[in-house]
Amino acid sequence: MNKLTIQIRPVTPPDVPAISALAREIWQASYPGIITQEQIDFMLEQRYGHERLYDDLEDADKWLDQAFHDGRRVGFAFSELYKGEFKLDKLYIHPDAQRQGVGGQLIAHVAARAAKLGYPCVILAVNKRNEKAIASYRKYGFSVRESVVDDIGHGFVMDDFVMEKKL
Ligand SMILES: CC(C)(COP(=O)(O)OP(=O)(O)OC[C@H]1O[C@@H](n2cnc3c(N)ncnc32)[C@H](O)[C@@H]1OP(=O)(O)O)[C@@H](O)C(=O)NCCC(=O)NCCS
Numbered sequence: 001m002n003k004l005t006i007q008i009r010p011v012t013p014p015d016v017p018a019i020s021a022l023a024r025e026i027w028q029a030s031y032p033g034i035i036t037q038e039q040i041d042f043m044l045e046q047r048y049g050h051e052r053l054y055d056d057l058e059d060a061d062k063w064l065d066q067a068f069h070d071g072r073r074v075g076f077a078f079s080e081l082y083k084g085e086f087k088l089d090k091l092y093i094h095p096d097a098q099r100q101g102v103g104g105q106l107i108a109h110v111a112a113r114a115a116k117l118g119y120p121c122v123i124l125a126v127n128k129r130n131e132k133a134i135a136s137y138r139k140y141g142f143s144v145r146e147s148v149v150d151d152i153g154h155g156f157v158m159d160d161f162v163m164e165k166k167l
Pocket of ligand 1: 026030091092093094097098099100101102103104105125126127130132133135136137139
């Protein structure tokens with residue numbers, strides 16, 4: 001694997017439109033075949049609408065990190081405190097930059113934060129059909145803890161594995 005050197009910086013309000021656009025680009029490249037286009041559009045609006053991202057930036061229990069390579073934004077990782085646990089909530093790498101260690105470096109960054117705050121593990125939820133992501137999480141020390149089906153409204157469900165990485 002040819003590893004990309006990245007710089008990790010916190011997302012700030014002026015970054016919001018670019019993060020939202022990057023999310024759409026990555027979701028459109030990744031999720032057709034896993035969830036419907038209607039669900040992609042619904043979830044993008046729900047999670048990456050500008051107002052939602054500005055609210056996330058104000059939330060003391062959320063951390064929004066972005067990765068740059070040679071000045072280009074190549075991905076992002078959002079983490080949060082969720083029901084008393086430390087959760088990697090979003091991890092998205094641009095298709096051109098995938099499989100070059102960017103996801104692994106962002107996972108390490110988030111895991112270091114969780115460890116520093118005293119949490120025993122990092123958890124995440126991943127679609128059961130997202131085999132590439134599941135392979136990647138296994139590579140970085142996550143294993144499946146449980147299987148969940150969450151109703152997210154408007155007739156959509158998230159059919160996920162919850163995975164955890166012990167610290
Ligand atoms: C899943 C994702 C975050 C991993 O980040 P990444 O930077 O590509 O991953 P890394 O380069 O650090 O790790 C690579 C490992 O991931 C897995 N992987 C990544 N892309 C893969 C692919 N296209 N096919 C098979 N395995 C893949 C492999 O285990 C790989 O290890 P290997 O190259 O030694 O075989 C990234 O590919 C991505 O953003 N995918 C699309 C969006 C997504 O599914 N996000 C996760 C939502 S829960």
